[in-house]
Amino acid sequence: MRLSLKTKVAVFITLIIVAISIISTFLFTTAHSRSKEKGRVVRGTALSYALSNAAEEGLIYENLDLLKKASYIIKAPDVTVAQVYSNIWEALDSYPLDKLKEPPHPAAVAHFKNSSEPLYVKSRDGYDFYSPVFFRASEDAAPAIIGFGRIILSSADIDKEIKEIIAMNIMASAVITLFAIIAINMLIGRLVIKPVLSLHRAAAQFKDGIMPDILPQLHIDEIGELSLEFNRMSHAIKDRSDKLIESEKRIKSLFDRVEHAIFGLDKDGNIIEVNDKFKELFGSAKTFCSLMMSAKKGNECLLRFVKGKVVHAEENLMGKHGEELTALLSIYPEFDDKGNIDGFDGYLIDITEKKRMEERLIRAQKMEAVGTLAGGMAHDFNNLLTAILGYAEIILSMTKEGDPFHKPATIIHDAAKRGADFGKKILLISRKEKMEIKSIDINDIVKNSLELLQRSMPKNIEVIANLKEGIPHTKADASQLQQVIINLAVNARDAMPDGGKLLIETSSVGLENGAASNMRMDKGSFIKLSVSDTGTGIDRLTQRKIFDPFFTTKEVGKGTGLGLYIVHSIISNHGGYINLYSEPLKGTQFNIYLPVTKDTDTEEEPGDTQDIRGSGMLLVIDDEADVRELCRDMLEPLGYTVLLAESGHAGINIFRQMQDKISLVIMDMIMPKMGGAEVFQALKTIKADVKVLLCSGYSQNGFAGIDKLLKRGAIASIQKPFSRHAIASAIKKALSE
Template identity: 40%
Template sequence: FVNRNAFGHFGLSQDDFERGMNGFDMIAPEDRPRAIENSIRVMRGEKLGLNEYLALKRDGSTFPVIMHSTAKYLDGKPVGIRGIVIDITETKKLEAQLRQAHKMEAVGTLAGGIAHDFNNLLQAVQGYAELLLLKGREGDVGYRELQEISRAAKRGGELTRQLLMFSRKMESTLQPVDLNRVVEELRMLLERTIPKMIEIELRLTGNLHAVSADISQIEQVLMNLAVNARDAMPDGGKLTIETRNAIADEEVRRSQPELTPGNYVALAVADTGQGMDKTTLEHVFDPFFTTKEVGKGTGLGLAMVYGIVKNHRGYITCVSKPGEGTRFEIYLPAIAGTQATPPVDARETELRGGSETVLLVDDDDSVRALGAELLQMFGYSVISANDGESALQVYGETRGGIDLVILDLIMPGIGGTQCLERLLEMDPRVRVVVASGYSIGGQIERVAEIGARAFIHKPYDVDEMLMTVRGVLDQE
């Protein structure tokens, strides 16, 4: 006997069983011998509990099930099997998503640690190259070679930033953002980047909710997805970017369990390109995974997209089949009733030095030496400390003689955050600039709330460092 629900699920009817079909025919061939063996054991009186099999439908498709079987008796003798079958397709999908999330978290932690160490190595290369460039001029022997070294180091710095975005250890500057405006303003750049044989279509929903986002990072997400779409359509096609308001109700969350209930803004990027097979799709967000030729890509673009979306408390999906194109969908939490902030153009600031005294705190010898030489070149007096404890001692001994502290955030011992707190206890008016290439869980936001005046990225960019230092020193 098979109930009506099973008939519908397997695409079978009673006629199939009257013509000789049995329960084992509903098990995929690769699992059928094990199912028969387990049934024999149950008939012998063994209790096997739940068993997992691959079930077989009339159309030849399969799906995972768990089955609980008991023996059916007549006059005290086993004469058959009674089984309860449960479809676990959705459970398997959720398990796969959970495994993927754990894997990405582990790889992200590794990537963040590598980026931290790599940043310090790059600092020496980039920093000293820029120092030598400042001391020389165009046409000097070796000047062009130094420029190439500096450019290569900056490209390396960009790779570490992508790793940090993937690992979610790169801080975001969040503000209310209208994604429609971001997409519209990026369209001109896309039209210059995407070949004319690829049509760009925008489908933007009116009255779109604002989201809390870092505009530059959202632009990076869009550009990475657009460039991937371009590469998937070498002979032309259509690139579509869509926005819409979405609600994460129970039905949506069954397929996307990471979403918490509430309002979202969905951002989709779709192409009509080559598509991806199942194996490629499973690794699409893995760092350093790429199907492009050697030298054509780093394999970090989509990993960075994944990291940025997660850093925005969002969720990203990818649907693709060979020959049918690819569609990425991103869900970002909506912030209803908040006016989006228009983008602000950065001001050009004159590069100036000074004569003040700076306490430079960093546990890396080469970074500390480079920072000191750079600041001294522009007129500053520099006192160095290699950890938080030494910095506190120096500041206490020279109270009033230090105009600014540049403080590394990640150091052994008491660390940058605790050092900042104790500096402020010693002197509430102390000017502190935090420096780091690696941050965890909103650390930059926390040190700003504690009292840090500004933040500079490592490896140091000469212009950024000097402008930040001068800007903080000029504050009232």
């Protein structure tokens, strides 16, 4: 049974008061009855003595009316019995008379056998007093007992008095108890219960997470002190919990803002807590191992959890859109008090972009190396071709169809032309081929390429174009872009030996476009060119290598592995990006993004000069004898006087002597001992307004020296190998400036 504090205190107080009143009543009544009894004994003894005296004479003279003289005694209200006995306890007279037969108390009979002192016995009837009656025969004789006087005094009045006292005591105790209980209840209520209930309420609020109000200090006592201490405690707790909340907020915001994906797992690898970065990368994944890219990796992951090992590894994980992410992963097991694993904590660093950049860097370095190599090769190659092509042209101009030399010259000319094309290809790789940048409409280029493709594609391949109208212009080299389309289309054709569809699409994409932002490209608008096929597709491993130079899966002799390498170079040179999406057995899509140009190009192409003849003195400085000779053989028939110099020094000497007659210097850029730049400087020192046409196996773009000299006053540049028409036009244009 649950009793309230008030009830317990009331019961306790009642018990104490009842016990006190019982003890006090007992003590009081005992003392009271003792004192009453004492008075009664004195009175009884005196009365019995007086009765004995009054009865003496009657006993001596054997007068039987013994009580006559004691009538004043027996009339006393408390005397219930008065008797006179002979010395042998024979009842002689009695008041009232019916008590005559009543024998004396045996104790009295026994007492007076040896004693003559009066006696008092407390009996059932009251206080029983005996006093001997003496007779002295002479004055000297010893007194003899001749009888006994007996008086019984009633005890009823004393008993009644005591009962009344007890009753009064009980009543008083009850009233005191009642008042005490009421008073104590009020006191306890005010001093204890009220503050304790306030404390109780405040503690309950604490439990529910509510900060309780400040408790008033009602009294200056222990409870008051307790309230004060409680207030201090709640202040301290509030202070600490505020700090805790603040620090938790800070940790939470750090947890969410941090650039690493952080997660908490239970012991089976179920995800129980993640930060914002994790959600951004993996969405709402349920288990950690489901993030693994392959089932095998998933199983290995599960095994690691079972073993509870600390893990630091680079893993390929599946992002929320199913994309592959490369991440540095660290997982740490958490242990309970008994040392058993009860969960894991860990974090991931997304290094996908870093990896991509690394791959791009490696590829760029590879391209750079190949490019440098190819550039050097192309230079020598072009010098050779210049001579072959030039002399083939000269022979052709000197012979007619049917001449024995005409056909071989044609064959040499065509072969040299193909060689020149190949040289161009190599220069594309080395990025040293001169780009003819113009503002172009990508749709025009696709349309031009389509004509060629539709003619050359096998019948079982359907070529479809889906070109968006009104696409912004881009600045590009039209023939290079055409080569991009052709290279991609040829690859698509090779991937569809049993036929399929080749789709070429164009569109424009803004910054917000998902595809573009997935590529993590620079900000801006782009023109998108897609070439898709329904061919064999490319698996993930191969996808990583296809842009590498000389990577091919085709049979020896069928592919050089340079197609995509060139595509990549061209697009990079144009400031664009390329990506691909491929599914094995379904097909492949290459997407090319080229930056949009704001201003429309108004450049006009130089018109073709029909008449390439001219006059004047030309100085050709070239270390290649074939090229020098070719220039003379090509240009003299056109009306020019041609002087030849085999080195920079020789050229400078000739120019010094003939400076007034020489109209134009045609100068190779790369020469041993003294390069083009030095020679140009020397010529300028001799004659400030000297006209110089630069000439090189490298292109203007690829070779920074040409650009510099053009800025410093060289008229123009021409790239080897050149045709007679090309050099003649360049000379005419230079001379007219």
